[in-house]
Amino acid sequence: MSTSAPPDISPDHTPDRTTDPELAHEQAHLADARRELARMRAKTLATDRAAGDAVSDAFLAGALARRAESLQDDPTSTLFFGRLDLDGSHPDAQGHETWYVGRRHVSDEVGDPLVIDWRANLSGAFYRASRTEPMGVTRRRRFGVDRGRLTAYEDEHLQDATEQDTRSAILASEIERPRVGPMRDIVATIQPEQDTIVRAGAGTTICVQGAPGTGKTAVGLHRAAWLLYAFRDKLSRSGVLVVGPNRAFLEHVGAVLPALGEVRVGHTTVEELVAERAPVRGADEPAVAVLKGDARMATVLARAVAAQVRPATEPLVVPRGAHRWRVPAYEVEQLLRELRERDIRYGAARGVLPQRLAHHVLLAMERSGDSPDDQVQDAVARTSAVKKYVETVWPALDPRQVLLGLLSDADVLARHADGVLTDEEQRMLLWHKPPRSKASARWSLADVVLLDELADLVDRTPSLGHVVLDEAQDLSPMQLRAVGRRCSTGSATVLGDIAQGTTPWATASWEESLAHLGKAGSHVEVLDRGFRVPALVIDYAARLLPVIAPGLGAPQSVRDNPGRLDVERVATEALPDAVVDTVQALAAEPGSVGVIAPESLLPALQRALDARGASYGVLGRDHGDVDHQVDLVPATVAKGLEFDRVVVVEPARIAADEPDERTGLRRLYVVLTRAVSGLTVLHSQDLPELLATAG
Ligand SMILES: Nc1ncnc2c1ncn2[C@@H]1O[C@H](COP(=O)(O)OP(=O)(O)OP(=O)(O)O)[C@@H](O)[C@H]1O
Numbered sequence: 102m103s104t105s106a107p108p109d110i111s112p113d114h115t116p117d118r119t120t121d122p123e124l125a126h127e128q129a130h131l132a133d134a135r136r137e138l139a140r141m142r143a144k145t146l147a148t149d150r151a152a153g154d155a156v157s158d159a160f161l162a163g164a165l166a167r168r169a170e171s172l173q174d175d176p177t178s179t180l181f182f183g184r185l186d187l188d189g190s191h192p193d194a195q196g197h198e199t200w201y202v203g204r205r206h207v208s209d210e211v212g213d214p215l216v217i218d219w220r221a222n223l224s225g226a227f228y229r230a231s232r233t234e235p236m237g238v239t240r241r242r243r244f245g246v247d248r249g250r251l252t253a254y255e256d257e258h259l260q261d262a263t264e265q266d267t268r269s270a271i272l273a274s275e276i277e278r279p280r281v282g283p284m285r286d287i288v289a290t291i292q293p294e295q296d297t298i299v300r301a302g303a304g305t306t307i308c309v310q311g312a313p314g315t316g317k318t319a320v321g322l323h324r325a326a327w328l329l330y331a332f333r334d335k336l337s338r339s340g341v342l343v344v345g346p347n348r349a350f351l352e353h354v355g356a357v358l359p360a361l362g363e364v365r366v367g368h369t370t371v372e373e374l375v376a377e378r379a380p381v382r383g384a385d386e387p388a389v390a391v392l393k394g395d396a397r398m399a400t401v402l403a404r405a406v407a408a409q410v411r412p413a414t415e416p417l418v419v420p421r422g423a424h425r426w427r428v429p430a431y432e433v434e435q436l437l438r439e440l441r442e443r444d445i446r447y448g449a450a451r452g453v454l455p456q457r458l459a460h461h462v463l464l465a466m467e468r469s470g471d472s473p474d475d476q477v478q479d480a481v482a483r484t485s486a487v488k489k490y491v492e493t494v495w496p497a498l499d500p501r502q503v504l505l506g507l508l509s510d511a512d513v514l515a516r517h518a519d520g521v522l523t524d525e526e527q528r529m530l531l532w533h534k535p536p537r538s539k540a541s542a543r544w545s546l547a548d549v550v551l552l553d554e555l556a557d558l559v560d561r562t563p564s565l566g567h568v569v570l571d572e573a574q575d576l577s578p579m580q581l582r583a584v585g586r587r588c589s590t591g592s593a594t595v596l597g598d599i600a601q602g603t604t605p606w607a608t609a610s611w612e613e614s615l616a617h618l619g620k621a622g623s624h625v626e627v628l629d630r631g632f633r634v635p636a637l638v639i640d641y642a643a644r645l646l647p648v649i650a651p652g653l654g655a656p657q658s659v660r661d662n663p664g665r666l667d668v669e670r671v672a673t674e675a676l677p678d679a680v681v682d683t684v685q686a687l688a689a690e691p692g693s694v695g696v697i698a699p700e701s702l703l704p705a706l707q708r709a710l711d712a713r714g715a716s717y718g719v720l721g722r723d724h725g726d727v728d729h730q731v732d733l734v735p736a737t738v739a740k741g742l743e744f745d746r747v748v749v750v751e752p753a754r755i756a757a758d759e760p761d762e763r764t765g766l767r768r769l770y771v772v773l774t775r776a777v778s779g780l781t782v783l784h785s786q787d788l789p790e791l792l793a794t795a796g
Contacts (some may be wrong), residue, residue, distance in 0.1 A: 314633025368388025635664025
């Protein structure tokens, strides 16, 4: 590999930017591309917005405004970060030898591309071409950039057998940069194993198991952006959704897709996803929540809904003029049986029932010599006699009423749970003090997930085109079903790490999770190169792995910097001040600082920080609209986040706050793996045994 490295990469190889002709040539191409982008934008702004009628005009104006916005140049960034030189063998080369790869497509007046989108077919070679499979690439060039200027380039001549592979300094500098603010995109440095996941087809559900910091979240978000590019028509209609563990996480990752030009992707949590069914106002004991999240509940609920259809014991009688038309009960019963056997939702069957009954009335009319037409059938279907009859045999359902019945009445529950749940399990489910009505019930999150299942049994939940489900290891089978029904006709990207499962219902295997999601048999890919956590820190955290996830390995840190690890014991009463001292020392350098502590210690830490005039935010409480260098993070909120430097306070207590030892140590594993450059552990209690003993 030949390089021309900038001061910010390696001071030993500083090129003279003013005289390096190659860099000057590339800088000139960048200037051309900027000019053409400005031209494209000006043309869009000058486009006539009158399409004909007012609605079309408004639609066109909106589309043009969005396009103009997406064509806005960002002077702090460059329009491309890579270049491909191709031989004639690449199928998409179209006679061009040189292609520049960037965040968006830029073309000149006659339509010739100056920059191609990183998601275009051809760009795949930028990420995946190798010496063993050059994909028609003779030279791959990566650019070092600094504040909107090209500062360096690195070349790989993939078809030159004499050239040695060397480590990319540009990739290294990207990975080593101090973290500030929310997560950034990684388009310039997506790795080959990541790119394979990003570009998996629209119909493909893929599950990624990866240790902390292996880029799962980054890959999931880039996959969403790629899908929206490659299948724009289909997916912009059906929609793409990102589901993450909590709001703090969504705020951390929420800027990535807009930065890639995708502003219409929803970001939500499982809790928010099902919130339309009822507000969460109660909580369950862990054992009850585990049971309510068990997939067997789906069978109980399906039975409860099916049982709402009542046998037809009376004939249907429809008065019309001087006549009273009758459909005998056995005929209605036959009709109900047919509808029950069809694979349609309760509500859909109820919707067609009036017409079916009316049709039988019509048959009776015909038998008596009348010749009624379709309008008569419609009129009969709308009569109050038919409506009332439908209400008795196939009543309207409120999911909350059905669940209220199940959880408050032992007989009702026994009828539907017989052979599915044990007597003991049925006892656990029943409310000790049933609420008076569905409106006064204090539904727990697990209840609301059951309501979501019930709602779907009544009326099919619309499916999106694609769902990216992050931290998926933490979802119960019933929660996975809730997400799965939202991509039942689409596909999913399922991201997680079994070792980071911190719920009592966390999954033991991806095969199981995928089956509950409705995507059984989907491919599971493992990522094992760690881009976040430096070696010293990951080795320390990995001491927990044999207990929390036997069989799973630690990531191989690809960071050059081994990182810093300090473990310090202080007296209990001195702990808050020791935390503030450490935070102030760490905050003297650029980069974010996360102080991760057990919930119960937060008030004392806040008092100590306030007393010393420190400026900080509290994640999970404050909204992410203000960026603080220092964040106080309850241990339960830390999942998926990263900070340049992390202070973990009182690990033994973080572990002890969880319902069992394994979950406690898994929580600890999560918090110990948030650091990009350094980890400080401050404790007054003894450390958990696995951390205390040298690894
Ligand atoms: N190819 C890459 N180039 C540069 N940075 C990368 C790359 N892949 C991942 N990263 C960076 O590594 C860090 C960790 O990535 P990410 O948060 O996606 O990991 P994760 O596997 O989801 O971690 P966790 O399991 O802890 O949630 C992020 O800062 C991300 O930008």
